[in-house]
Amino acid sequence: MRTDTALSALARDSGAFAMLALDQREALRDMMAAHCPGPVSDGQITRFKLEAARILTPHASAVLIDRQFALDQAIATGAVSAGCSLIAAADLFEAAHGETVGRTRIDLEADPAAYAALGVKAMKLLIIYRPDEDPEPRLALARQFIDRCRSAGLASIIEPVSRRPRDGGPFDKTAGTLAAAAELGHLGADLYKAEVPFDGLGPEREVRAAFARLSELIDSQWVVLSSGVPDRRFPQTVAWACAEGASGFLAGRAVWASCLAAPHIPDALRTIAVDRLRRLCDTVDDAAA
Numbered sequence: 001m002r003t004d005t006a007l008s009a010l011a012r013d014s015g016a017f018a019m020l021a022l023d024q025r026e027a028l029r030d031m032m033a034a035h036c037p038g039p040v041s042d043g044q045i046t047r048f049k050l051e052a053a054r055i056l057t058p059h060a061s062a063v064l065i066d067r068q069f070a071l072d073q074a075i076a077t078g079a080v081s082a083g084c085s086l087i088a089a090a091d092l093f094e095a096a097h098g099e100t101v102g103r104t105r106i107d108l109e110a111d112p113a114a115y116a117a118l119g120v121k122a123m124k125l126l127i128i129y130r131p132d133e134d135p136e137p138r139l140a141l142a143r144q145f146i147d148r149c150r151s152a153g154l155a156s157i158i159e160p161v162s163r164r165p166r167d168g169g170p171f172d173k174t175a176g177t178l179a180a181a182a183e184l185g186h187l188g189a190d191l192y193k194a195e196v197p198f199d200g201l202g203p204e205r206e207v208r209a210a211f212a213r214l215s216e217l218i219d220s221q222w223v224v225l226s227s228g229v230p231d232r233r234f235p236q237t238v239a240w241a242c243a244e245g246a247s248g249f250l251a252g253r254a255v256w257a258s259c260l261a262a263p264h265i266p267d268a269l270r271t272i273a274v275d276r277l278r279r280l281c282d283t284v285d286d287a288a289a
Helices: 004-008 026-033 042-059 071-077 112-117 135-151 173-184 204-217 234-243 253-261 265-288
Strands: 017-022 062-066 085-089 091-096 099-106 122-129 155-162 191-194 221-224 248-251
Touching: 017 042, 017 221, 017 265, 026 042, 026 099, 026 253, 042 062, 042 071, 042 253, 042 265, 062 071, 071 085, 091 122, 099 122, 099 135, 112 135, 122 135, 122 173, 135 155, 135 173, 155 173, 173 191, 173 204, 204 234, 221 234, 234 248, 234 265, 248 253, 248 265, 253 265
Parallel strands: 017 062, 017 248, 062 085, 085 122, 122 155, 155 191, 191 221, 221 248
Antiparallel strands: 091 099
């Protein structure tokens, strides 16, 4: 079953993608804990996700939410704006190797057909790339996920992330980002979510050259995420990525992370985060013009 319509539903009228990520889990707990006097409960995480969805999705073309904390609640309560398409996270995260997200697998309880019937347009899978690990399990995982999405008419989004080798060898995150694209960027996923080379902090010429290389390696349309990129640099980074072939962004931290330190988070979301998201929308629309 073709997913062209589902993928186009994630885009703005310009054809660019301006998508919000609210699928962070234990990483979000850690971010919230830095500004809370006590332990962060599951309920606090869910409330933040639903509040952010209500405030921010009127300005996003799509939003990514996880089943573990908020997806079903967001659907049941109508937290997502009618003009914003819903992406279901189809991954389960496990702490391992000293990392909050050290292993991932497909969340088999996130049934593609069931979520398609509820209006979901796409699913996303995070895949960890390590240069010292056998690629076959990664390839099999990606193909299984893409097939699951295709069977329900959903667009498939893969998110390869570059991580340190388990053997303790030297680590070059950007080299891993490019190697992951070379390995996974031609498997048939409808959209590829890429890390930003050099975390957007290198010279413009080097960052843009790496973006151009991603365009050569990835067969599908692709977008950037914001993890690791300072929020002040992310708009410029998105502009460089789009100039070199990207189609937009699927990002969370650069939009809302600083709001977690605010005395009243909903007010910060309505002002700081909405302004950032609107500016990013303008950036991708200008690039698509």
